[in-house]
Amino acid sequence: NQHALPVDIFPEDVAYVALGHLHLPQTVAGLAHIRYSGSPIPLSFDESHYPHQVLQVDISPGQAACITPHLIPRSVGLLRIPNSHSFGTVDDVLSQLAQSPFEADLPQHQQPFVELRIRLQQPEPGLRQQVEAVLANLPVRLLKISTAYSGSDHSLADTDVDQRLEELQPLAVFQRCYFTKYAETAPDSMSALFNELLETLREHA
Structure with missing residues (x-):
């Protein structure tokens, strides 16, 4: 449970330091041999744009470690509508969903997951039914409906x-x-x- 550890805790003669926990690949203090390799798959929609990879580390005596990243192909797509942290109206989101290009011949286990971000004026008990009616003929899988409301932002x-x-x-x-x-x-x-x-x-x- 430590955060922001100083880089000088690692001995200078260490060939390579592999750190975990952070999902975004990154080096530490600009040092190529001390880094987080990142998660091999996106663990949320916020991580769909990360460069998911594994690192091949070749170590030879007396030489700097040779580090080669290998990008991991995305086996299942992630689609967020709208494609940002904003929210859209029900009509706008469903219209964008219906007009999105999808590969029609994908087997179900490869169909992309979808998150819809919808702003409401008031609770909509039939919202999921509206969404499922649009999804019925689309080769995608609904993973999440995120909603926000146009009322007060105070708690x-x-x-x-x-x-x-x-x-x-x-x-x-x-x-x-x-x-x-x-x-x-x-x-x-x-x-x-x-x-x-x-x-x-x-x-x-």
């Missing part, structure tokens, strides 16, 4: 309240959380469902 802890959290009734906490996230009052139907869920939990407590 409940940032909201000025005249009561401590433990003094509030559960429904009041739910309603404040809903308003904080969506910038509007929770519909009566949502509050009723929350109360129903709360009663179910109490019955099984």
Whole structure:
């Protein structure tokens, strides 16, 4: 659990130092023989652009290590829509998905994984069904739907309240959380469902 270790902890006569944990290939302090080789596959969509590789290290007595990177072919593609850290509307994201070029003849185990990043104005219970309707005829596999909301960016802890959290009734906490996230009052139907869920939990407590 140490971070930013000084490079001088490694003896000068060490031929090669292989470090782990970091997923992005990189040298340490500009020294070619001390480096993180990186992960051989992307472990998240954020890593889809990393140069995944293995390193071949040839060591001969009295000589500097010869380090040769070998790039690893991507066996399964990763597609994020939009292709950034931003979010798009449901219509924009689904339109972009439908128009994306895909290889139609790929076997299922080689079809790319897709992450959709969608910004909503309010909860959309039928969102997944909308997405699956578009995906039905596409040679891709849905891995994740990430959503963001256009309401307030503040958390409940940032909201000025005249009561401590433990003094509030559960429904009041739910309603404040809903308003904080969506910038509007929770519909009566949502509050009723929350109360129903709360009663179910109490019955099984």
